[in-house]
Amino acid sequence: MNGKEELKQLKNLIYIYENILNEINEGVQVINNEGNTIIYNQKKMQLESMQLEDVLNKNLLEIFSFKDRKDSRLLQALEKGAITKNAKQTYFTNKGKEITTINNTYPIQKDGETIAAVEIASDITKLERLKENVLKTGNVRYTFESIIGESRAIKEVIENSKRATRTSSSVLIIGETGTGKELFSQSIHHGSDRSKKPFISQNCAALPDNLIESLLFGTKKGAFTGAIDHPGLLEQAEGGTILLDEINSLNPSLQAKLLRAIQEKSIRRVGDTKDKEIDVRIIATINEDPIDAIANNRLRKDLYYRLSVVSLVIPPLRERREDIPLLAQKFIEKYNYLFHLNVRKISDAVYHLFLEYDWPGNIRELEHAIEGAMNLITVETEISYNHLPYHFLTKSKQIDIPTSSSRGYSSKLEDLTLKLKDQMEEAEADYIKRVLENNRNNITHTANILGISRQSLQYRLRKYKIKESF
Structure with missing residues (x-):
């Protein structure tokens, strides 16, 4: 076997390893003996709301903060050869997001020397929040x-x-x-x-x-x-x-x-x-x-x-519209806590829509609209028009809505009624593109987030000719 074939096999092997790492449901991060991240998989990116370029080849302590240096299991593994199994760890990203994980961390040694440290993490951030919420509200009564x-x-x-x-x-x-x-x-x-x-x-x-x-x-x-x-x-x-x-x-x-x-x-x-x-x-x-x-x-x-x-x-809510901003803010605070987000407000476009909408489902529908929007948010601090559930938009009777230019289709719900099929397909294609880009074109992760099968996603990619743009 010549050198060219060996190089090709090595590249294929690396490609296979990368795909395996990105398909598993645990976050994987590896730092070298200088404390710089050299492996950072897809699940870890989702867990920490970071992109590969934000973390790769950068020092661990530049990106993540701990109450104390010894609280970093990766550094303990690298510097002291410590092995940690099924241990809870809480830390912060440089964007201020609090993360709680259950980790297995251990050093990677060669010839008696520690050359790297690896951490395999399971996300329990939301579980911790929900647990706290149950403890805090278990005896709460409506008054x-x-x-x-x-x-x-x-x-x-x-x-x-x-x-x-x-x-x-x-x-x-x-x-x-x-x-x-x-x-x-x-x-x-x-x-x-x-x-x-x-x-x-x-x-x-x-x-x-x-x-x-x-x-x-x-x-x-x-x-x-x-x-x-x-x-x-x-x-x-x-x-x-x-x-x-x-x-x-x-x-x-x-x-x-x-x-x-x-x-x-x-x-x-x-x-x-x-x-x-x-x-x-x-x-x-x-x-x-x-x-x-x-x-x-x-x-x-x-x-x-x-x-x-x-x-x-x-x-009904349509007879007390002046209460909508207060209610919306209350639901934002509720789902910030449950979903571990940092949303501060609704955009002017959404505010305008909310005040004009008839709310046939009343306060419950408003809460579901906020909850649905916040399910689509990762690091944004404002609920915008393109975060709202599509079924909510199609039920709205508003004519002119100022919307974000990030959507290519019409901002007039009157047009949605006239050309509903075309508008919905355009909206679907636009959303699939954004989720796919956010997941670095990974089909499996994109399908999971969209809640559809790989086959269904691939059909839509062909239908809307989305892959041609990548």
Whole structure:
């Protein structure tokens, strides 16, 4: 074998090693005996939000900072020959990003001399954040302080809700999906004398009639095959509050049974012959006009009158637009914490769009829009138009939106309606290009981020002739 063939084989071998390193799901970094990075794989780049040129051939301590030099496992391996297995390490990049990993670190020696050190890292940054969040919020309850808004409409509802904490009268909360009805329910409970007793919530639309009856009222042993003595939610909420969400989803016979329980302050378990007294406050919610629900036989009139001793109408987001900036900022802070990002605000274009949009899904839709946008962010500090979910954009009725010039397709949603297929394909191609570039043309990693198979991505690359540009 001549020298040219040996060189070719060596290059092929290096190419194979590089591909293997970039395909594995752990971050790999190697420093030489001078402390400079000589290997830095794709997963490590994603983990630390760095590019290869930011780190390669640069000294470790120029790019990463530790509380103490001894906290760097790589340097300990290089300088002292220390081997570390499954050890947690927290450090910062020179861009201020905090990273937490579980590492296996060890020296690479040749002829008794340490020539390099390697670190294999698994990212647990988000896990640590989520763990902290659970520990911090495990006992957190929604209170009136949790309700975000300075608009007159929301302040009036808050004031009326606070008055409702003084009694144990039934409450009917009326509001569209996503307006925060459960938040108000919990706030009323936790502001009342019942706050130290249970708060139990049940969505009446979540279960079939035969299950919801036994769940609410409990069962008597022998009532049906496999039945045991078991208290229902109304018993379990004794002394406290039960929230019956989407009360209009209960069938008429169950509504009649619930009405009797409220009137008599007692329940009868399924299969039992005896009544049991209960002391429970009932809060019910409905996501439509109660008059329409009564007219269409989805809500009994007598139950409506019994529940609506106190009626609260939560305004939809389109009627309290001045609260959108406050809500958006609150959700940005929430997902900064959960996703370990540093987003500070929404762009002017997004702000303009948010104020004009009708928000059929209300606050829940706003939160999902922010969460979806922040899933596309890596190091940016501002949510821009091109971060927003496409399904959100296509539902918008706005005509002219100032957008980032990074998008080549029309910034008029009127055009999106007229030429939807062309606009969506152009948007899809543009996004695939950017993700592919960000992943240094690695097909596997790009497909993983996009949530599609390699074959599906390759089909799109051919369809949009994207690879021709690389």
